[in-house]
Amino acid sequence: GAVVSQHPSRVICKSGTSVKIECRSLDFQATTMFWYRQFPKQSLMLMATSNEGSKATYEQGVEKDKFLINHASLTLSTLTVTSAHPEDSSFYICSVQWRGDSLHYEQYFGPGTRLTVT
Amino acid sequence: AQSVTQLDSHVSVSEGTPVLLRCNYSSSYSPSLFWYVQHPNKGLQLLLKYTSAATLVKGINGFEAEFKKSETSFHLTKPSAHMSDAAEYFCVVIGAAGNKLTFGGGTRVLVKP
Numbered sequence: 001g002a003v004v005s006q007h008p009s010r011v012i013c014k015s016g017t018s019v020k021i022e023c024r025s026l027d028f029q030a031t032t033m034f035w036y037r038q039f040p041k042q043s044l045m046l047m048a049t050s051n052e053g054s055k056a057t058y059e060q061g062v063e064k065d066k067f068l069i070n071h072a073s074l075t076l077s078t079l080t081v082t083s084a085h086p087e088d089s090s091f092y093i094c095s096v097q098w099r100g101d102s103l104h105y106e107q108y109f110g111p112g113t114r115l116t117v118t
Numbered sequence: 119a120q121s122v123t124q125l126d127s128h129v130s131v132s133e134g135t136p137v138l139l140r141c142n143y144s145s146s147y148s149p150s151l152f153w154y155v156q157h158p159n160k161g162l163q164l165l166l167k168y169t170s171a172a173t174l175v176k177g178i179n180g181f182e183a184e185f186k187k188s189e190t191s192f193h194l195t196k197p198s199a200h201m202s203d204a205a206e207y208f209c210v211v212i213g214a215a216g217n218k219l220t221f222g223g224g225t226r227v228l229v230k231p
Contacts, residue, residue, distance in 0.1 A: 001164065034219075043208060043221045044162075093161055105212065107219060109154075109161040 002098045003027045006110035013084055013117055021079045021113045023094030029074035030096040034107065035067075038091040050077040084117045091115075120145040120211045124222035131199045132230045139194040139225045141209030150212040151192045152219075153183055157205045165207075168192060179203070204229045 003026040013019050023033055031052045036044040048069050049057040056069035066088075068080040081088050091114055095107040125140040143149060150169045154162040166177025173185045183194045192209060209222040 004161070006161075041226075043224045046218065049218070091159070095162075105150075106152075106164065106167065108164070111161040112159065114159065 001106070002030070002096050002108040004094065004096050004108050004110040006092075006094060006113050008113060009111060010114045011116070013115070015085055015117055016083055018080055018082045019084055019115060021081075021092055021094075021115070023077045023079070023096075023110050025075045025096045028096075028098065030077075030098070031074060032097040033071060033077040034095045034097070035069060035077075035079050036093045036095065038093060038112075040091075044093060047079075081115065084115070086117045089115055089117045120149060120220050122209050122211050122220055122222035124207075124209050124225050126225050127223065128226050128228065130228040130230065133201055134198050137194075137196040137199045137203065137227065139207050139209075139227070141192045141194065141222055142190050143192060143209070143211050144190065145211060151183075151185065152210040152212070153177065153181070153192075153194050154208045154210060155205050156208065156224075162208065165194070199227075199229050201229050201231065203227060 005024045007022045011019055033050040035047045037047050038044045046059050047062045050069050050071040052071045052074050058064045066082055071077040091112050093112045095109045098106050121144045123142045131137050148170055152167045153165040155165050156162050165181050166175045168175050168185045176182045181196045183192055185192050207225045210219050
Protein backbone atom coordinates (compact mmCIF):
# COMPACT_ATOMS: atom_id res chain seq x y z
CA GLY A 1 0.00 0.00 0.00
CA ALA A 2 0.84 3.67 0.12
CA VAL A 3 1.64 5.93 3.05
CA VAL A 4 -0.08 9.30 3.06
CA SER A 5 0.44 12.20 5.42
CA GLN A 6 -1.52 15.37 5.99
CA HIS A 7 -0.51 18.61 7.63
CA PRO A 8 -1.73 20.09 9.81
CA SER A 9 -3.79 17.53 11.72
CA ARG A 10 -5.82 20.28 13.36
CA VAL A 11 -6.23 23.95 12.57
CA ILE A 12 -8.37 26.71 14.03
CA CYS A 13 -8.75 29.90 12.06
CA LYS A 14 -10.81 33.04 12.15
CA SER A 15 -13.64 33.67 9.75
CA GLY A 16 -12.44 35.38 6.58
CA THR A 17 -8.93 33.97 6.63
CA SER A 18 -7.49 31.29 4.35
CA VAL A 19 -6.11 27.93 5.38
CA LYS A 20 -3.81 25.59 3.46
CA ILE A 21 -3.84 21.84 4.01
CA GLU A 22 -1.06 19.65 2.62
CA CYS A 23 -1.34 16.05 1.47
CA ARG A 24 1.84 14.10 0.83
CA SER A 25 2.44 10.70 -0.70
CA LEU A 26 5.46 9.48 1.20
CA ASP A 27 6.53 6.36 -0.61
CA PHE A 28 5.45 6.62 -4.21
CA GLN A 29 4.66 9.16 -6.90
CA ALA A 30 0.98 9.89 -7.11
CA THR A 31 -0.35 11.36 -10.33
CA THR A 32 -3.86 11.42 -8.89
CA MET A 33 -5.00 12.44 -5.43
CA PHE A 34 -8.47 13.03 -4.08
CA TRP A 35 -9.90 15.45 -1.53
CA TYR A 36 -12.86 14.51 0.63
CA ARG A 37 -14.90 16.29 3.22
CA GLN A 38 -16.57 14.58 6.15
CA PHE A 39 -19.14 16.13 8.45
CA PRO A 40 -19.67 14.70 11.93
CA LYS A 41 -21.25 11.26 11.95
CA GLN A 42 -21.49 11.26 8.15
CA SER A 43 -19.79 9.53 5.28
CA LEU A 44 -17.09 11.00 3.08
CA MET A 45 -18.03 13.29 0.23
CA LEU A 46 -15.66 13.61 -2.70
CA MET A 47 -14.80 17.26 -3.33
CA ALA A 48 -12.32 17.06 -6.17
CA THR A 49 -9.80 14.99 -8.05
CA SER A 50 -6.32 16.44 -8.07
CA ASN A 51 -4.17 15.67 -11.11
CA GLU A 52 -0.46 16.39 -11.16
CA GLY A 53 0.38 19.15 -13.59
CA SER A 54 -3.19 20.00 -14.54
CA LYS A 55 -6.29 21.60 -13.10
CA ALA A 56 -8.30 19.76 -10.52
CA THR A 57 -11.68 18.30 -11.39
CA TYR A 58 -14.35 19.43 -8.96
CA GLU A 59 -17.52 17.57 -8.05
CA GLN A 60 -20.85 19.20 -8.63
CA GLY A 61 -21.66 21.77 -5.99
CA VAL A 62 -18.08 22.34 -4.87
CA GLU A 63 -16.86 25.90 -5.40
CA LYS A 64 -13.52 25.78 -7.15
CA ASP A 65 -12.71 29.39 -6.25
CA LYS A 66 -13.26 28.66 -2.59
CA PHE A 67 -11.44 25.35 -2.41
CA LEU A 68 -8.23 25.85 -4.35
CA ILE A 69 -6.32 22.70 -5.19
CA ASN A 70 -2.74 22.62 -6.39
CA HIS A 71 -0.92 19.42 -7.35
CA ALA A 72 2.44 20.79 -8.33
CA SER A 73 4.48 17.64 -7.76
CA LEU A 74 3.98 13.91 -7.76
CA THR A 75 4.13 13.78 -3.98
CA LEU A 76 2.24 16.87 -2.87
CA SER A 77 -1.26 18.21 -3.29
CA THR A 78 -2.58 21.19 -1.36
CA LEU A 79 -6.12 22.31 -0.57
CA THR A 80 -6.60 25.96 0.33
CA VAL A 81 -9.87 27.00 1.90
CA THR A 82 -10.19 30.66 1.01
CA SER A 83 -12.17 33.18 3.03
CA ALA A 84 -13.19 30.48 5.45
CA HIS A 85 -16.53 30.62 7.23
CA PRO A 86 -17.86 28.57 10.14
CA GLU A 87 -19.82 26.35 7.75
CA ASP A 88 -16.47 25.26 6.24
CA SER A 89 -15.59 23.64 9.56
CA SER A 90 -15.19 19.97 8.80
CA PHE A 91 -12.81 17.03 8.61
CA TYR A 92 -10.85 17.09 5.35
CA ILE A 93 -9.25 13.88 4.14
CA CYS A 94 -7.03 13.28 1.13
CA SER A 95 -6.25 10.02 -0.61
CA VAL A 96 -3.81 8.86 -3.22
CA GLN A 97 -4.64 6.56 -6.08
CA TRP A 98 -2.42 3.52 -6.26
CA ARG A 99 -2.40 0.76 -8.77
CA GLY A 100 -1.05 -2.25 -7.01
CA ASP A 101 -0.17 -5.64 -8.37
CA SER A 102 -3.53 -6.02 -10.07
CA LEU A 103 -5.33 -4.11 -12.76
CA HIS A 104 -7.46 -2.38 -10.17
CA TYR A 105 -6.97 0.91 -8.42
CA GLU A 106 -6.90 1.33 -4.68
CA GLN A 107 -7.01 4.45 -2.61
CA TYR A 108 -4.98 5.08 0.51
CA PHE A 109 -6.08 7.79 2.85
CA GLY A 110 -4.31 10.41 4.88
CA PRO A 111 -5.06 10.83 8.59
CA GLY A 112 -7.28 13.85 7.99
CA THR A 113 -7.27 17.51 9.00
CA ARG A 114 -9.81 18.93 11.42
CA LEU A 115 -10.63 22.50 10.43
CA THR A 116 -12.51 24.73 12.84
CA VAL A 117 -13.47 28.21 11.72
CA THR A 118 -14.45 30.60 14.51
CA ALA B 119 -23.78 4.64 -11.97
CA GLN B 120 -23.18 2.72 -8.80
CA SER B 121 -24.43 2.98 -5.24
CA VAL B 122 -23.78 1.40 -1.88
CA THR B 123 -26.20 0.86 0.98
CA GLN B 124 -25.10 -0.06 4.46
CA LEU B 125 -28.17 -1.46 6.08
CA ASP B 126 -27.31 -0.63 9.68
CA SER B 127 -26.16 2.78 10.85
CA HIS B 128 -25.25 1.37 14.28
CA VAL B 129 -24.29 -2.10 15.47
CA SER B 130 -23.73 -2.98 19.10
CA VAL B 131 -22.04 -6.24 20.11
CA SER B 132 -20.48 -7.72 23.20
CA GLU B 133 -16.78 -8.39 23.27
CA GLY B 134 -16.05 -11.91 22.06
CA THR B 135 -19.26 -12.26 20.03
CA PRO B 136 -19.55 -12.22 16.22
CA VAL B 137 -19.88 -9.02 14.22
CA LEU B 138 -21.90 -8.69 11.01
CA LEU B 139 -21.95 -5.47 8.99
CA ARG B 140 -24.26 -5.56 6.01
CA CYS B 141 -23.60 -3.92 2.66
CA ASN B 142 -25.53 -4.05 -0.59
CA TYR B 143 -24.35 -2.50 -3.80
CA SER B 144 -25.74 -1.53 -7.15
CA SER B 145 -23.55 -1.54 -10.21
CA SER B 146 -23.99 -1.96 -13.94
CA TYR B 147 -20.71 -3.81 -14.32
CA SER B 148 -18.52 -6.13 -12.31
CA PRO B 149 -17.52 -4.00 -9.35
CA SER B 150 -14.50 -3.70 -7.12
CA LEU B 151 -15.59 -3.48 -3.49
CA PHE B 152 -13.77 -2.42 -0.37
CA TRP B 153 -14.28 -2.17 3.36
CA TYR B 154 -12.54 0.63 5.23
CA VAL B 155 -12.41 1.31 8.97
CA GLN B 156 -12.16 4.75 10.55
CA HIS B 157 -11.30 5.31 14.18
CA PRO B 158 -12.32 8.65 15.75
CA ASN B 159 -10.57 11.64 14.20
CA LYS B 160 -8.45 9.39 12.02
CA GLY B 161 -8.20 8.64 8.35
CA LEU B 162 -9.49 5.49 6.71
CA GLN B 163 -7.67 2.18 6.82
CA LEU B 164 -8.27 -0.49 4.19
CA LEU B 165 -9.59 -3.70 5.77
CA LEU B 166 -10.06 -5.78 2.66
CA LYS B 167 -10.94 -5.66 -1.02
CA TYR B 168 -12.76 -7.71 -3.63
CA THR B 169 -11.54 -7.41 -7.22
CA SER B 170 -13.19 -10.35 -9.05
CA ALA B 171 -10.91 -13.05 -7.70
CA ALA B 172 -12.02 -15.27 -4.80
CA THR B 173 -15.48 -14.39 -3.51
CA LEU B 174 -14.49 -14.91 0.12
CA VAL B 175 -11.98 -12.23 0.99
CA LYS B 176 -9.87 -12.23 4.13
CA GLY B 177 -8.62 -8.95 5.51
CA ILE B 178 -6.69 -7.59 8.42
CA ASN B 179 -7.56 -7.96 12.11
CA GLY B 180 -9.59 -11.13 11.55
CA PHE B 181 -12.21 -9.56 9.28
CA GLU B 182 -13.54 -11.22 6.16
CA ALA B 183 -16.23 -10.48 3.60
CA GLU B 184 -18.08 -12.54 1.04
CA PHE B 185 -19.07 -11.23 -2.37
CA LYS B 186 -22.46 -12.60 -3.43
CA LYS B 187 -23.37 -11.47 -6.91
CA SER B 188 -26.86 -12.99 -6.80
CA GLU B 189 -27.65 -10.97 -3.70
CA THR B 190 -25.55 -7.93 -4.67
CA SER B 191 -24.06 -8.07 -1.20
CA PHE B 192 -20.64 -7.74 0.37
CA HIS B 193 -21.19 -8.27 4.09
CA LEU B 194 -18.31 -7.91 6.54
CA THR B 195 -17.89 -10.35 9.41
CA LYS B 196 -15.59 -11.12 12.29
CA PRO B 197 -16.03 -14.19 14.51
CA SER B 198 -15.07 -12.51 17.78
CA ALA B 199 -15.24 -8.77 18.41
CA HIS B 200 -12.51 -6.98 20.28
CA MET B 201 -12.78 -3.65 22.09
CA SER B 202 -10.41 -2.16 19.53
CA ASP B 203 -12.93 -2.91 16.78
CA ALA B 204 -15.12 -0.05 17.98
CA ALA B 205 -15.04 2.33 15.02
CA GLU B 206 -16.90 3.47 11.90
CA TYR B 207 -16.90 1.08 8.96
CA PHE B 208 -17.48 2.05 5.34
CA CYS B 209 -18.40 -0.18 2.43
CA VAL B 210 -17.11 1.30 -0.82
CA VAL B 211 -17.48 0.54 -4.52
CA ILE B 212 -15.14 1.83 -7.15
CA GLY B 213 -16.43 3.61 -10.22
CA ALA B 214 -16.42 2.55 -13.84
CA ALA B 215 -13.53 4.88 -14.57
CA GLY B 216 -11.56 2.90 -12.06
CA ASN B 217 -10.84 5.62 -9.61
CA LYS B 218 -13.79 7.40 -8.03
CA LEU B 219 -15.08 5.77 -4.87
CA THR B 220 -18.72 5.65 -3.85
CA PHE B 221 -19.14 5.35 -0.09
CA GLY B 222 -21.90 3.76 1.90
CA GLY B 223 -23.33 5.78 4.75
CA GLY B 224 -21.19 4.02 7.32
CA THR B 225 -21.88 1.71 10.25
CA ARG B 226 -20.78 2.66 13.71
CA VAL B 227 -19.74 -0.34 15.78
CA LEU B 228 -19.95 -0.27 19.54
CA VAL B 229 -18.28 -3.08 21.49
CA LYS B 230 -19.49 -3.66 25.02
CA PRO B 231 -17.25 -5.30 27.60
